[in-house]
Amino acid sequence: MTATPSIDITVQGMTCEGxxxxxxxxxxxxxxxxxxxxxxxxxxxxxxxxGTVPADDLEFAIDEAVTGAGYTVA
Amino acid sequence: xxxxxxxxxxxGSALPVTLxxxxxTCSSCAATIQGGLSRLDGVADATVNxxxxxxxxxxxxTIDPEALADMMRATILELGYQVPEQxxxxxxxxxxxxxxxxxxxxxxxxxxxxxxxAAVLTVPLMAISMIPALQFTGWEWAAxxxxxxxxxxxxxxxxxxxxxxxRHRATTMDTLVTLxxxxxxxxxxxxxxxxxxxxxxxxxxxxETGAVIxxxxxxxxxxxxxxxxxxxxxxxxxxxxxxxxxTLEDGTVIERSALVVGMRFVTRPGEIIATDGTVVxxxxxxxxxxxxxxxxxxxxxxxxxxxxxxxxTDGALTIEATRVGSETMLAQIARMVDxxxxxxxxxxxxxxxxxxxxxxxxxxxxxxxxxxxxxxxHGVADAFTAAVAVLIISCPCALGLATPLAIMVGTGRxxxxxxxxxxxxxxxxxxxxxxxxLDKTGTVTEGRMTLVSASAAGADQxxxxxxxxxxxxxxxxxxxxxxQAIAAARAGRLPVKGFRALAGSGVVATVKGVGADGANAxxxxxxRRLFDDVPDEIEDVARAxxxxxxxxxxxxxxxxxxxxxxxxxxxxxxxxxxxxxxxVSDVVKPTSREAxxxxxxxxxxxxxxxGDNARAAQAVADEVGIERVIAEVLPADKAEVVxxxxxxxxxxxxxxxxxxxxxxxxxxxxxxxxxxGTDVAREASDLTIVxxxxxxxxxxxxxxxxxxxxxxGNLFWAFAYNSAAIPxxxxxxxxxxxxxxxxxxxxxxxxxNSLRLRGFAGYRSASRG
Numbered sequence: 001m002t003a004t005p006s007i008d009i010t011v012q013g014m015t016c017e018g019x020x021x022x023x024x025x026x027x028x029x030x031x032x033x034x035x036x037x038x039x040x041x042x043x044x045x046x047x048x049x050x051g052t053v054p055a056d057d058l059e060f061a062i063d064e065a066v067t068g069a070g071y072t073v074a
Numbered sequence: 075x076x077x078x079x080x081x082x083x084x085x086g087s088a089l090p091v092t093l094x095x096x097x098x099t100c101s102s103c104a105a106t107i108q109g110g111l112s113r114l115d116g117v118a119d120a121t122v123n124x125x126x127x128x129x130x131x132x133x134x135x136t137i138d139p140e141a142l143a144d145m146m147r148a149t150i151l152e153l154g155y156q157v158p159e160q161x162x163x164x165x166x167x168x169x170x171x172x173x174x175x176x177x178x179x180x181x182x183x184x185x186x187x188x189x190x191x192a193a194v195l196t197v198p199l200m201a202i203s204m205i206p207a208l209q210f211t212g213w214e215w216a217a218x219x220x221x222x223x224x225x226x227x228x229x230x231x232x233x234x235x236x237x238x239x240x241r242h243r244a245t246t247m248d249t250l251v252t253l254x255x256x257x258x259x260x261x262x263x264x265x266x267x268x269x270x271x272x273x274x275x276x277x278x279x280x281x282e283t284g285a286v287i288x289x290x291x292x293x294x295x296x297x298x299x300x301x302x303x304x305x306x307x308x309x310x311x312x313x314x315x316x317x318x319x320x321t322l323e324d325g326t327v328i329e330r331s332a333l334v335v336g337m338r339f340v341t342r343p344g345e346i347i348a349t350d351g352t353v354v355x356x357x358x359x360x361x362x363x364x365x366x367x368x369x370x371x372x373x374x375x376x377x378x379x380x381x382x383x384x385x386x387t388d389g390a391l392t393i394e395a396t397r398v399g400s401e402t403m404l405a406q407i408a409r410m411v412d413x414x415x416x417x418x419x420x421x422x423x424x425x426x427x428x429x430x431x432x433x434x435x436x437x438x439x440x441x442x443x444x445x446x447x448x449x450x451x452h453g454v455a456d457a458f459t460a461a462v463a464v465l466i467i468s469c470p471c472a473l474g475l476a477t478p479l480a481i482m483v484g485t486g487r488x489x490x491x492x493x494x495x496x497x498x499x500x501x502x503x504x505x506x507x508x509x510x511x512l513d514k515t516g517t518v519t520e521g522r523m524t525l526v527s528a529s530a531a532g533a534d535q536x537x538x539x540x541x542x543x544x545x546x547x548x549x550x551x552x553x554x555x556x557x558q559a560i561a562a563a564r565a566g567r568l569p570v571k572g573f574r575a576l577a578g579s580g581v582v583a584t585v586k587g588v589g590a591d592g593a594n595a596x597x598x599x600x601x602r603r604l605f606d607d608v609p610d611e612i613e614d615v616a617r618a619x620x621x622x623x624x625x626x627x628x629x630x631x632x633x634x635x636x637x638x639x640x641x642x643x644x645x646x647x648x649x650x651x652x653x654x655x656x657x658v659s660d661v662v663k664p665t666s667r668e669a670x671x672x673x674x675x676x677x678x679x680x681x682x683x684x685g686d687n688a689r690a691a692q693a694v695a696d697e698v699g700i701e702r703v704i705a706e707v708l709p710a711d712k713a714e715v716v717x718x719x720x721x722x723x724x725x726x727x728x729x730x731x732x733x734x735x736x737x738x739x740x741x742x743x744x745x746x747x748x749x750x751g752t753d754v755a756r757e758a759s760d761l762t763i764v765x766x767x768x769x770x771x772x773x774x775x776x777x778x779x780x781x782x783x784x785x786x787g788n789l790f791w792a793f794a795y796n797s798a799a800i801p802x803x804x805x806x807x808x809x810x811x812x813x814x815x816x817x818x819x820x821x822x823x824x825x826x827n828s829l830r831l832r833g834f835a836g837y838r839s840a841s842r843g
Contacts, residue, residue, distance in 0.1 A: 035194070044226070056586075056594065057569075058225030059571050060570065060571045060586050061567075062571070063570060063571035063572065063573070064569060064570070064571075066575075067551065072573070073571065073572070073573075
């Protein structure tokens with residue numbers, strides 16, 4: 001349970017930069033997340049953490065944020 | 075049955091005629107037929123489409139479509155091809171109905187125009203006839219000038235109907251109007267001509283009487299055609315329910331009518347499926363509620379059958395068309411509705427039934443009066459005066475208002491009570507309803523899934539509750555109605571990640587802290603077959619629920635697989651044990667039981683009708699107190715059930731909400747649609763219950779009885795006042811003032827009596843939201 005610098009996830013449903021923006025905003029508004037690198041074409045998202053929240057809890061929070069924005073975590 | 079040429083409304087007056095053609099093997103066949111058709115007299119241009127097997131011909135307007143269709147058939151047969159006996163498909167029916175609607179609109183405009191003109195001319199006519207101060211020299215000629223167009227032109231529809239009825243030796247309300255008004259006008263004209271020669275000096279003229287009768291009856295007629303116009307109808311609503319185009323696999327968009335059996339088309343999520351077919355690729359939950367009234371979407375995969383007009387909610391499908399045009403389920407429903415509606419006995423107008431007896435009696439009395447005066451040695455002029463007066467006074471001008479006024483007030487009151495009345499027939503049908511048939515899903519029940527019970531095994535209540543909260547949290551991520559029902563019923567939420575749907579109707583996700591010792595656990599929710607082991611106490615609950623026609627959903631936990639979710643690593647995992655059971659069901663509306671006892675108090679037999687299995691149906695029937703259940707009925711057979719009840723001598727009211735109920739609603743003597751249902755059901759019905767509260771159906775039936783009573787009262791008094799004046803006329807003491815008083819009194823009574831309907835309290839007490 002060590003804090004990881006980043007968590008890689010795949011987000012489904014993003015079609016353009018607007019979507020990526022929504023996902024990024026939802027993620028950065030979440031405690032423990034510093035930022036996100038998003039590739040719309042593949043859906044690959046690298047979530048950058050700030051180490052303040054345990055990785056396990058962060059995974060739930062990421063899922064919640066992405067789902068709340070209207071996308072799904074594969 | 076002969077092929078009906080389909081008429082498409084067109085910009086010009088020339089309507090294209092379309093026929094199906096069989097026997098074409100290639101496009102050169104089509105060209106041959108096209109050549110043959112374009113050489114016909116009166117044809118502007120012809121097109122024959124090989125793909126759709128249709129020949130369409132546009133006329134130059136010199137020939138009527140029926141004749142053209144016959145010529146086309148002959149030509150096609152001559153060339154060696156066949157014209158199938160086609161049954162009109164939904165679209166053709168819809169077009170036909172659109173033409174009816176246009177004709178209705180024209181009738182309304184016509185009556186409005188005639189009424190307006192009649193009213194404008196009648197007002198000054200009454201003034202000069204009734205107020206001596208206004209009577210200038212020769213005013214009677216002015217009265218003739220004013221009255222002639224009113225009685226002649228404005229009243230023409232009544233005279234035309236009278237002539238039509240007379241051909242069948244029948245007398246209707248129109249006969250009475252014609253008799254009274256023409257007698258008044260003819261006699262008055264004779265009198266003023268006589269006045270000019272110095273004869274009949276003290277004889278009254280009745281110009282205004284004839285004009286007032288025409289005006290008031292026109293007012294009633296106009297109100298009536300306005301309320302009975304079928305502004306919308308079931309067939310057109312059905313047609314608008316369908317996709318207008320279909321997208322082929324290569325992305326080409328074609329008209330739905332151009333689809334042929336065997337073609338493959340693609341449906342995107344949320345799109346209406348264009349026609350009936352078999353799924354050849356893809357998987358989706360299909361929402362068939364529009365067609366079947368079933369609230370739960372059905373998953374279809376490759377090989378599954380889908381029905382045109384349903385919606386694939388969550389996936390793309392490639393479908394091979396198996397039925398098109400008039401063969402599809404929706405087209406069949408359209409035909410059934412159409413047949414049921416046209417096969418319905420026309421409601422015998424009460425006013426006409428009275429007139430059938432009254433008219434001959436009046437003519438008899440008039441002749442008797444004439445004979446009586448002559449026999450007692452009076453002059454011919456006096457005898458005629460009295461005989462004509464009898465005819466004039468016997469025409470109750472309130473007659474025209476008696477029915478439409480009561481219906482208008484009844485309709486208005488119904489609207490306040492949440493019952494929309496579609497046409498006047500619904501309230502004027504004298505045939506007393508004896509049996510009420512209730513569709514189950516969406517009518518007696520809510521028509522959507524609700525969580526009925528949830529129980530979980532666990533070391534203690536806290537653990538059990540946590541597990542159920544976990545289930546609700548996972549289900550909240552799913553779009554399925556059952557999942558939504560579970561999620562909506564429990565407020566508790568736990569963090570969820572890695573949600574995914576499982577093959578075999580279920581979902582799984584990792585939920586925070588619900589595992590042993592507060593670890594995360596994967597929670598699986600779904601059908602029995604997802605579980606390796608189902609303990610007895612859970613099995614018992616599930617079986618009991620299924621016996622009542624309810625749905626049981628199981629849930630269980632398993633440790634999070636090592637290596638994270640979805641790595642595909644074949645970790646040895648412990649067997650998945652069901653630890654919770656949630657029972658979901660379409661529950662009975664809270665008001666249904668009360669409604670059923672209300673129907674009983676109205677003296678109706680209550681029948682529950684459903685396509686569901688007998689167990690589920692019986693459970694609902696027991697809950698609301700219905701004894702007679704007809705279950706497992708295919709959608710197409712619902713109308714048949716109504717018909718067989720009618721054959722037993724019952725007068726059937728039917729309450730339903732789905733497109734599949736439409737034929738039964740149209741077949742019933744009184745169709746009531748639940749307003750929360752489909753527009754097609756509403757259009758096929760006589761009445762719509764806006765709220766979906768079944769108790770309003772009891773109100774509706776009580777209201778239609780009260781309205782009918784009011785119509786009867788109105789007719790009685792409309793005739794009574796005038797009949798009371800008949801002896802005065804017979805004895806020669808009638809003058810226009812008395813005639814006007816009788817008319818005024820009866821009209822006032824009819825208005826007052828109709829307004830009493832506004833006080834109709836409804837079946838339910840005043841406590842209504």
